[in-house]
Amino acid sequence: MSARIPTLDIRRFDSDRDAFVAELGAAYREWGFAGISHHGIAQELIDNAYAAFRRFYALPDEVKQQYHIAGQGGARGYTPFGIETAKGSKHFDLKEFWHIGRELPADSKYHDVMPPNVWPDEVPEFREHGLALYHALDALGSRVLSALALHIGLPMDFFADKTNFGNSILRPIHYPPITADDIPNVRAGAHGDINFITLLVGASTAGLEVQSKKGEWVPFTSEGDTIVVNIGDMLERLTNHVYPSTIHRVVNPPGEAARQPRYSVPFFLHPNPDFLIDVLPSCITPDNPSRYPEPITAHGFLEQRLREIKLK
Helix, strand or coil: CCCCCCEEECCHHHHCHHHHHHHHHHHHHHHCEEEEECCCCCHHHHHHHHHHHHHHHCCCHHHHHCCCCCCCCCCCEEECCCCCCCCCCCCCCCCEEEEECCCCCCCCCCCCCCCCCCCCCCCCHHHHHHHHHHHHHHHHHHHHHHHHHHHCCCCCCCCHHHHCCCCCEECCEEECCCCCCCCCCCCEEEECCCCCEEEEECCCCCCEEEECCCCCEEECCCCCCCEEEEECHHHHHHCCCCCCCCCEEECCCCHHHHHCCEEEEEEEECCCCCCEECCCHHHCECCECCCCCCCEEHHHHHHHHHHHCCCC
């Protein structure tokens, strides 16, 4: 792993809290990215989920297409190859993906903006393993947010009631083998994420690159049990850029490595749809005046961004 982007042991949040919060906060202020190790999510849980996702992507295209739901902006189910396009990019990303969302209680007020999940009949274990990984990453993300809250002078539980019904998404991605040498597309064009934070399981295959403040591209390939966690645009806006949403991409590997498929599973942790993203007073200073005088709901922000990346 690149030594330049720190990896921190999250067990220190319990054993050495002040130092851990300071180091984590410094990493995010500088990079918008960090590795989180010793997170406690069992490797068997991750492996089971990956196996189920691979089984789905091995299905014929006409079968997968049955789970593409028109008019939903890819909110649930399958999004085919050749649709999502990074903001400002001329070329679509080289990927297909599936979206697993939160399972809402029957009386939830969010049913109108958070549709029910769909599940592939051909892979019966997809639901069980997908939801298990969803819930594990949701809990880990909440711990990371607790540390980030402390770093900017907020109560540790500040985000708890603002994300407990968040429109968070688990996105198993398949990047198919690249069979031509002269294509202009990359596996994922340079972009910032939309949400609060993203937790990436399976960044162990080379390809992820993070743009430094100087504009250079820094490879970030994790080792062992490390999960890569980065800041998204909603948290950047809420914190008035104290926590930056860093541009990143997934590049095509050179030579024969490009002929191999790549799989990754990011978890996009979102606030509750009606959460008002309004710059935190603690993040406004004479040197950093408010950049966003007009607040916006999380759902309004999401809709705006989905249109920009061709999912709406």
